[in-house]
Amino acid sequence: MSEVYDLLIIGGGPAGLSSAIYGSRSKLKTLVLESKSKMGGQVADYHEMENYPGVVDTTAPELVESFEEHARKFGTEFAKGEVKELELDGFIKTVKTKKGEEYKAKSIVLATGAEPRKLGCEGEAEFKGKGVSYCATCDADFFHDLHVVVVGNGNSAIEEAIYLTKFAAKVTIIVIHEEGKMDAEKLFQERAYANDKIEFVWNSTLQEVKGEGIVETAVLKNVKTGEKTEMDCDGIFIFIGRVPSTDFLEDTDVELTEGGYIKADEDMKTTVPGVYAAGDVRDKVVRQVVTAAGDGATAAVMAQSYLEAEEHWRDNVLKTDKQVVVAFWNPTQDDSLNTLQDIEELGVEADETKKLVKIDTYRNRLITNRYNITKVPTVLIIESGEEVERVENPTEEELARILN
Incomplete structure (x- = not known):
């Protein structure tokens, strides 16, 4: 059997690396499996980083590098590979990559992220991080008193456009629909129309x-006439949705939302x-480096608790x-x-057969x-790993019967 890790983390962004730090520091044998050539996830593609608490002067690559260095300090192992398939039945789980590698682990953290949906237009990839952005909260501060373009007309696009007006001198929203028609809820539309800094270009795409x-320039195309126009601008924010990286989970029992995000509770389970x-990758509202790091820390702590409980149960x-x-x-x-006292008085702990x-x-x-314990106290009798008897709220007489 190949080496078995205590904790295997799929994804080397802030969430995955934070999870690695907490896992390795807790003496869990930890592996981070990343599909790209460098760590960092989405953050690795940006330069500026001004909103990570307590870190005043750094860049996004520097912050990610420090995350990775911190994880390595505690003994985290790293490997490159894109996950193709997961086998999650049983205590030991198997991760298979597209190149045929197999990794085994007792617990897994899924931190594969979600990529902003791209338009795919010319120049978009070239200028990513150089004026093209997918996050107003991350980058709005770089556009003080400048003109920015927002592409999209759903709730997130309009909400982000309104947020941008706190910084930019002018925000132009590019809407593919006819004038007056947007996908955003009426409340967001009304707020946008009432904002003096916001202008609209209808029937158009980037x-x-x-x-x-x-x-420096956004080239727009009218979807009705085909006419192209150039608009001077200092930044372009694209909000046309996000795509979670969860395709490899389709044949597992990990439950996803309709949008493909992973359903997980506040403990990341x-x-x-x-x-x-x-x-x-988790179904959540706020997606920032600091919240991803918090998620990762929580996931690792919960994984450690899971392993302690599971291994204690299996061994004992x-x-x-x-x-x-x-x-x-x-x-x-x-x-x-009272039940525990009754059990002790019956001498269970002194009985070498029990x-x-x-x-x-x-x-x-x-x-x-x-x-399926719904009432306490409940006493189970287990032999050879199988439950043979169960008593809820046992009386002294019932305890004496099942323990003798």
Whole structure:
């Protein structure tokens, strides 16, 4: 069997690298699997970085480099590969790449991100990070008293355009529909119409981006007449949606939204035990470097808790030859405390043929949910890894019966 990692992180952006730092620092054998030649995800394609808390003077590549260096300091391993398939059944999970490599891990963090949907027009890729942007919150501050163009007319486009007016002198929104028609909700439309800094160009798309080193001109095309016009501008913000990188999850039990984002709770847990999601690939509202890093840290901490609970259960319950008495309890409930006292008085811990395992239902939701424990106290008798008896709210007589 190949080497088994405690934590395998798919994606080397801020979420993945943050997860690696926390995982490796907790002594988990950690691997980051990144499909691109360099770490950083979307951030690696930008230069300026002014809104990461506590880091006043840095660039995006420098920040990502420090993330990676920090992870390596604690022993994180790195590998290059694009994931093709996941096998998530069982405790040991398998990750297969398009080149045929296989990696095995006990827990996985999915941090593959979400790419802004591209127009694909001429000059767009060339000027990305040099005036072409996909994030107003990230880059608006660079366009103080300048003219910027916004492409898109959905909720996010109009909301971002309004945000840009706090910085730019003028914002021109390019709308593919006829005058007065937008995809955004009426509330956003009304706010945009009422903003003196916003102007609209209707029935048009962005055809080309021009400039000498930085954005200087937006070439627009009228979708009705085919006429092309050039508009001087200092920046172009494109908001036509995002595409999460989740194609490799289609044949797994990881639940996705209609838009393809991963459904995960506030603990970053997905619908598959031991699999977590962090960063822009997760169904969330705010997508910033700082929130991605927070997601990654949470995912690693939860993965560590999962491994501790799972391995303790496997070693002390599923693999033992003894009869296991599992007491599910809550330390705040008198009935639970009384049941534990009754079990101790029956001498279970002194019996060499039995083993007592206590599960705090508040702290260990993994095992609690797996065995469908809905009431506490509950006592299970497990033999050879299989449940043979269950008693909810046991009386002293019932305990004496099942323990003797």
